[in-house]
């Protein structure tokens with residue numbers, strides 16, 4: 001099996017509550033619009049299909065579906081896929097339950113593979129799973145298509161712990177209740193570029209929700225050199241852009257200056273007869 005946030009193994013996770021996840025993590029419409037315009041500009045046209053390998057309840061995908069684009073999603077948690085199918089009804093190519101490192105789509109490859117929630121920061125370096133994940137993304141991307149994934153690049157360690165990275169709420173959950181979320185760094189290992197993160201979610205008016213729901217996991221940050229060396233494993237993929245998502249929208253970033261949560265955009269080279277593309 002691939003990777004999990006550790007507490008999911010034994011306890012409930014935020015991922016068992018698709019509506020709470022969705023309410024807390026839905027991007028602002030203007031942010032989605034800027035990401036979408038960036039995608040269209042880089043691709044040269046409106047994508048015919050977008051696939052999310054860890055789709056959750058189609059939090060990002062449903063925006064593409066609302067634009068009339070066909071979407072596909074995979075997630076390890078069946079509740080997430082049930083919720084995603086309902087949200088993308090009418091624009092759904094395929095939604096499947098499975099491991100993002102072993103994708104079993106029947107209707108691929110897709111024009112854009114897309115994971116912007118930061119979940120890929122859970123892949124550890126040198127860990128075979130990230131290689132498998134990228135191999136799966138490449139295999140499921142059409143020639144001339146694109147991969148957009150959010151990763152983390154090394155930034156200075158906080159000067160105190162726990163360090164509050166971000167928190168927000170209350171957000172409305174389906175008209176039934178409210179939810180709050182926070183992300184804190186509990187400690188850092190600068191040698192391995194790992195941060196121990198605590199995610200805390202609290203709700204009101206959601207009877208089944210175990211309050212508070214606290215999960216801890218390790219997030220990995222790449223150095224630029226390491227990431228660029230890793231990419232050499234995929235000669236069919238070419239780096240074409242990178243950006244961070246700020247509250248006001250998309251901020252394009254440059255190599256030599258990557259820091260923190262960053263989305264990298266890769267184009268898959270276009271010759272279908274190239275043996276590297278098989």
Ligand SMILES: C[S@@+](CC[C@H](N)C(=O)[O-])C[C@H]1O[C@@H](n2cnc3c(N)ncnc32)[C@H](O)[C@@H]1O
Pocket residue numbers: 001002003004005015025052053054055056057058059060061074075076077080098099100101115116117118119
């Ligand atoms: C942070 S959410 C991302 C949701 C989505 N990409 C979005 O639009 O916000 C991470 C998702 O990854 C799923 N997940 C965790 N481990 C997975 C794995 N090995 N394979 C597929 N999905 C996985 C979780 O169930 C959860 O829905």
